Amino acid sequence: MNDVKIDKIGNIGTITLNRVDRHNSLVPSFLEDLIRSINHMSKDESISVVMMRANGKTFSTGGDVSAFYDHIDDLESYSKSVVGSLNTLIMAMIDCEKPIVTAVHGMVTGGSIGLVLASDIVLLSTKATFTPYYATVGYSPDGGWIALLKEVIGQKRLSRILMTDSTITADEALDWGMASYVVPHDDLYRKSEEIASRIAALKQGSIAKTKKLLWNKEAILSGLECEFSKFLEQIASTEGKLGMKDFLKK
Numbered sequence: 524m525n526d527v528k529i530d531k532i533g534n535i536g537t538i539t540l541n542r543v544d545r546h547n548s549l550v551p552s553f554l555e556d557l558i559r560s561i562n563h564m565s566k567d568e569s570i571s572v573v574m575m576r577a578n579g580k581t582f583s584t585g586g587d588v589s590a591f592y593d594h595i596d597d598l599e600s601y602s603k604s605v606v607g608s609l610n611t612l613i614m615a616m617i618d619c620e621k622p623i624v625t626a627v628h629g630m631v632t633g634g635s636i637g638l639v640l641a642s643d644i645v646l647l648s649t650k651a652t653f654t655p656y657y658a659t660v661g662y663s664p665d666g667g668w669i670a671l672l673k674e675v676i677g678q679k680r681l682s683r684i685l686m687t688d689s690t691i692t693a694d695e696a697l698d699w700g701m702a703s704y705v706v707p708h709d710d711l712y713r714k715s716e717e718i719a720s721r722i723a724a725l726k727q728g729s730i731a732k733t734k735k736l737l738w739n740k741e742a743i744l745s746g747l748e749c750e751f752s753k754f755l756e757q758i759a760s761t762e763g764k765l766g767m768k769d770f771l772k773k
Contacts, residue, residue: 526552528541536564538574538576540576540578540583545587546579548590557612565618571723574625575623575624575638576628582631613671613747614641614747616642623641624644626646626714627645628650631652631654640666643734646706652692653690655668658685667743668685670750
């Protein structure tokens, strides 16, 4: 799996997004690799903690707009594959038997926020940012922007972010409850490894039950299904199709 790298040191497993040439943007094969990686580590009894990180300048830039446009003639089928797989990945992360510690070093856009929101511990570099881009491209929010983030930061704040297509800084994300830590850029991976090691040294049965209690799976799944439906409606619209074309021209 060239787009996804898997490593294990001691009882800590690491998943690294490595689709660097496309800014770790989300396509079906990439998402399926990530799902397999999460499920593998969830079942591996030698792993106590999963770390997630990314190579390249960005953490992940959401759905690959050019790939969507390349599938303009079978847009519904392709969209179902992408958003369906993204939702499966989010739920796989929530269902994972091990806590997930995610280190975000740079830009996150679109549905890729789901990888962050579905993590248990989130460390942000001071350079990390979150931008929806839905109203710019002409899509409808997916990846948990509504299903997960509204409960965290509040409806009015989220409305402002989505409807003005504004960027959330690392400090704002910490203040609003989206992240666990903000650390200097060069210290991000050292600090994330330190946190993962601390968790791995504790009683794992207690950690696993704590994780199960923290997530409201039924509500999240219902919210993701609603996002899925609205995404399919919007991307098939004239605005959605023309929006992709205009975005790619820019």
